[in-house]
Amino acid sequence: MSSKTDNIPKRDLISRINFLLQAGMLINRNCPPSLLPLSSLYVREAKSCAQKSLVKIDRSIKRIVCKNCNCYLIAGYTARTRVKTRRGTYFIVTCNICSHVKKAKRKVI
Numbered sequence: 389m390s391s392k393t394d395n396i397p398k399r400d401l402i403s404r405i406n407f408l409l410q411a412g413m414l415i416n417r418n419c420p421p422s423l424l425p426l427s428s429l430y431v432r433e434a435k436s437c438a439q440k441s442l443v444k445i446d447r448s449i450k451r452i453v454c455k456n457c458n459c460y461l462i463a464g465y466t467a468r469t470r471v472k473t474r475r476g477t478y479f480i481v482t483c484n485i486c487s488h489v490k491k492a493k494r495k496v497i
């Protein structure tokens with residue numbers, strides 16, 4: 389008799405990707421800034437593993453990772469967040485490490 393969790397395809401790859409993303413987040417939050425490249429390395433490895441195995445990383449995680457340097461974007465620490473109200477309201481998130489700019493349109497409530 390097998391449970392529902394035993395039937396997940398690519399379970400080992402998904403758990404590896406999850407571990408790498410969590411390790412990257414922990415290093416980014418709790419360690420000194422000198423270890424930020426290690427966090428980026430973990431995130432890059434998780435992205436590479438997901439791309440090779442055709443596993444999608446959740447959109448909520450993609451939103452908080454810089455596309456250029458693979459660093460977690462934490463407001464006030466590794467990212468600067470601004471709100472711009474020209475032709476609608478936008479969030480502008482700037483990475484403090486590589487100065488990559490990400491724009492996101494605000495959801496209408």
Ligand SMILES: [Zn+2]
Nearest residue numbers: 454457483486
């Ligand atoms: Zn960056």
